[in-house]
Amino acid sequence: MRRRLVSRRSLLTATAGTAALAGCVGGGECRSVFDGTERVAAGEMRVYDAEVAAGQRLYLQFRRLDGPAAAVGVFDGADEPVFRRQDVDRLEEIIEVDEPGRYAVVTRNESNADSGQWKLLVAVYRGWCTDVF
């Protein structure tokens, strides 16, 4: 049999090399701080802390499943609000972070009577992040 000039092994090596290069060049970070559903009683709130470095992005995805809408806020490391919205039914937001620190994502049930069931994804990423996508 005639030997192939381009062997499968070299093709595999090339593919692996390209993938590694891609990984190096695009090599991002991607970390879910919280991904799940929570039931929040009337007047209560939930706080999700995320340690974010400069140049990273903080990703929020919120969906009301049941009950009242929420007030969503993000506080930076010095406890100053960087994002605030009320009566949120659905939300997807990216916050670019220049000041590193511990950011707090707060979801609050402002209703007096009903508890709310909310789905939330909080992630910190830089570069590609499948969870967010």
Add this chain to the structure above:
Amino acid sequence: MTGRIEGAVWVVIGGLAATAVWITMIAYTTVALGLLAGVAVCGLYTATTRLSGVRLPTAAVTLSTGVIVSTVSITVVATRWLPAISTAALGYAVGILATWLLVSGVSLDELGSFAAVGGLGLAVVGGGVGLLIVDDAVLFLALLVAGLAAGVVIPLSGRVAALFRAGSARAADDSMSVATRFGVEATVIALLAITVPFGSRAVALFGYGGPAGFPVGLAGGGLLSLGLTTLAAGHADRLVALRDRYVERVSQLGSRIRGWLERRQGGSRRDPEESADEARSEEEPAAAAGEEGSLAAASDLVNRAADRVADHGLVIEAAERLETLTDGGPELTGRMEAFWGRFKGAVVREGLTAGAALQLSAAEEAGREDDPETARSRVDAALELAAPTIGSVAAAIVRGRRETGEGLLDALAPLLARLDQLLAEEPPPEDPDDLDQYQYIQQMLERLIGEESEGFDTALSTIRAAAADGWYSVQAGDGALEDGNYQRALTAYVGAIEAYRRAYDVATDAAKTATAERAAPDDEPATTDGDRTVEADASTYAAEADRIATALEAVCHDTAAVVIAAVEDLYGAQPPPTVDTDARRTIIRTLRTLRETRTRIDATVPPVDLADDRYQHAEIGRSVARLRRHLSTADGMVEAGNPEAAADHYERVADRLNVLGNRAGTAGLGELARRLLDAEVAVAKLADDPSPEAVDERPPLSVPETTDNRAPEVAPVSRRLRRTFCDPGFVGVWEFVGEAADHPVLEVAGEPYPDLLGAAEMALSSLDPIYTEPDVGALREWLSKLSTDALSTAVTAASEHSRRIDASEVAVPPAFDEPPAILKDASVTTLPTAEGIDTLAETWADRATAVAEAADTAERRAAAVDGFAALEDRLRTVLDDRGQVDANQLSPDLLEVAAYNLTGVAYDREAGVLSKTGEIERRSHDEGVDAEDGPTDSEGGEAEAGGVDDAGDGTSDETDAVDNEPPA
């Protein structure tokens, strides 16, 4: 220009564009999109002006248009929205399919009307349904419209281009079937329906830069591709020639490679003996020359080492000794002497070298008994004893060579010489904050690995080197901990954890690879050295991984304890609003590393959770302290009569307290959460009614001290590692030398013993417990010799003091004259070396303490006797003037000697006061009276028996107060 050249140019353009897109994508995504569009524009131009035929230009035009439409749509959508995939995909798909069907239907004859009606229906129904179900109607409509537009533009582009070219370039035989056209369009439409929604979301999420980048990229892409095609058109002939040459070269290279492969395959089938003989005949002269060369180099190095300070020289000594050990016989004593004689005067170094030499003897012994593993551990220990840093690098290389017996020792001298050279080129970093120092061994190893020939297991070496780095970091951390510098200790411990993690990763990867290779034995093995595979088997790597994981668990345990201490140190019971940022970052980084490591090795390390809780508690306390400042500002506003502004402030504080309370609750700090939420209620009430009275009533805002008072003992990590990995015998020896090195008896013995035992302790402390397994017997032999020598020197020194008293001209009280019993005991320096180390340590410590005390007493007494001889006149004057002298002015021993030698004085031993009772005279001690007590007093004079009897009973030690007052 021929078609092929054109194709090649486009391949180059594609490659360049892809590279440019790749590079700009990360920094400025819209520029990358613009570049693509620019290239597509040029493609469009080339397809309509240069390409002949119908099919290819149509396909190129349709594709180019697709790329342009897609990049423009992505840029616009991503700039304006963060599109949800479902909404965007639905809107765009409905739009593009609907108009495409409509346009295609209009241009077809038979089934066309159905397609057109279908397209219209899809537009109406799809649009309506979509509007009903999606969340973001604006986004949906925008993408629907974009899709509708794209559905018109894509099919029309191909047809319009064909119209342009109809008169000029159209070839009669190259007409395009409906199916082909439909296929091309369908492909591009499908591509668009996927790339636009997904691409725009990806760009919105991960992209950088605004829409301004798009025209820049467009211009760049256009220039790039237009420039290249124009250039290529001008140089087509030369390019053709170049291509021919290139193809020829490639085929030549191919045939060469084939030939080489064939020769190689043929060669490996030759008689193995033949090739072995060949190799041997080549190697022999080289080996002989090498041996001579390395010996010459080694002796040269020994000479140089003598000129150099510190440990490098010692290592070369050790290496040379190793060599003689392997090619000589077991005439150990003679060579030991020669070995010791090298550095005359440097007793300390000799002592250390003796330790290393004994380990080497043990290694030799193990090698003879065919126990390679033990031999390797002993050599490790010897190398580390001789010189910690480069000894570890050498140990890593030795491990990688996987040689046993003589081979293991043979190559050490050249290796150490090379290491010495490397060390001279790049000395280890000395700055304690330099993180590079925690990878020094590995860096040295990496520089050496390239020089190692075949037959070298890089993985085993790397594991060993990384672990050695870990161990050095642990020691650095322990040192910082001893100085009470928690931050530096944590930095070093994190360095250690990271180094061990590297070792662990390499070990687990190697184990996996080895298992996989065993599972697929048909593949040719990666590296072989003769008939021995260089790579160890999976179980060896797995054992390494287990060992490192155990070490990691131990390090994590103690590091967490240090974190707790560091948090307490940094924050205190009531944390201040601001703390040292660097220290805080170190704690955060450590905690993160600890959590990750715990997960990686799948271990439970309870103190990590505790440390996490403490940190959370302290951080919340810090936030509360900040809020206290806000509260006092608000209180000030209330006082100043500005309740509205104050209410706003209070509200914000309450908000923040709620956040903190919830955070505390999530972190499992129930009590703290409750307190914070109570405080929130109080502050919120204040916000409703910010009156000065309410301000006064508000309870102060504070954080309860943590109720969980568990605090794991802050201990040096090396202690746990030693207890985990070392033979209990070694721990005993190590503890013994630790005690011995600090023992006061060494001061009595004098130089060089404090330094010698201190250095021995240091050397033993720096032995890496994870890898080195020293021969405990040899260590014990070495240390018991050192400690016995110290003890007997101390006895001699103490006896010297006693002799000084005897030689004195002053009469001494009988108790003084009696040398302490321990000094008279001839067996004091005979230690039970044959029994266990504990017995040895205990006996040594008891005797050493007794000897030290005896020496102390003897020295004090000798000083008192000397002191009295020198100060007698002054003492008399002072007694005459003031009537008494107390122990603050002169030592009690001196007062006692004075009382014994003077009349007219009384000495109260309890109060330590010598007082005058009558006329002071020198008392004479009659030889006859004192004979039985031993002291001889040449001083003549009248005997005053009363005083002598009183003091001469020999009971003065037991009597509380002795009155030396003579009878009047």
